[in-house]
Amino acid sequence: MFVNVLEEEQQKRAGYSSMPRMAALMQESMESGRFWFHELVYACFESPDSRAWVAIRQLLPSLDDLVxxxxxxxxxxxxxxxxxxxxxxxxxxxxxxxxxxxxxxxxxxxxxxxxxxxx
Structure with a gap:
């Protein structure tokens, strides 16, 4: 939903920038899983059960084996x-x-x- 609203706002301001659209970058980041690594950097001291850690463990199931x-x-x-x-x-x-x-x-x-x- 956030990405959709972001895309709508960027379409309203379409002529203002030649840079890649934030909505497209955000969508790509979420699809690739990079979003969760960025989220983890900002919330690294939260619980190991935080949404970021859960998502990263889904992306890298063997993460705990690397300890x-x-x-x-x-x-x-x-x-x-x-x-x-x-x-x-x-x-x-x-x-x-x-x-x-x-x-x-x-x-x-x-x-x-x-x-x-x-x-």
Missing amino acids: TVSGPEIDSFVDRKMEELRRYTVEWASMQEEIKQKEADFQALKERVEEDGCV
Whole structure:
């Protein structure tokens, strides 16, 4: 339907461009399956069950057989990244406390200077 509406709009503006019609390019992309690869680039972090992945798996049924990383390697990677996240979270909390302390020290110093009339 989208391609049909696009074609209708382009026919209304037929004399404006010598470039290939967008509707024809879109139709070709959908027929060849390239559309789904482009869609995947834009939505690559979505679920593996997204429409783009489902369509690509229909185009390339053996796609999952091309995976070169084993389950244990993936588990190890996830465990390592989760540990890094835990350490980062602890480190960030420590840094936030340090920042708060420095802000409090600065505020106290500022108030003393103002009380002493140095400003």
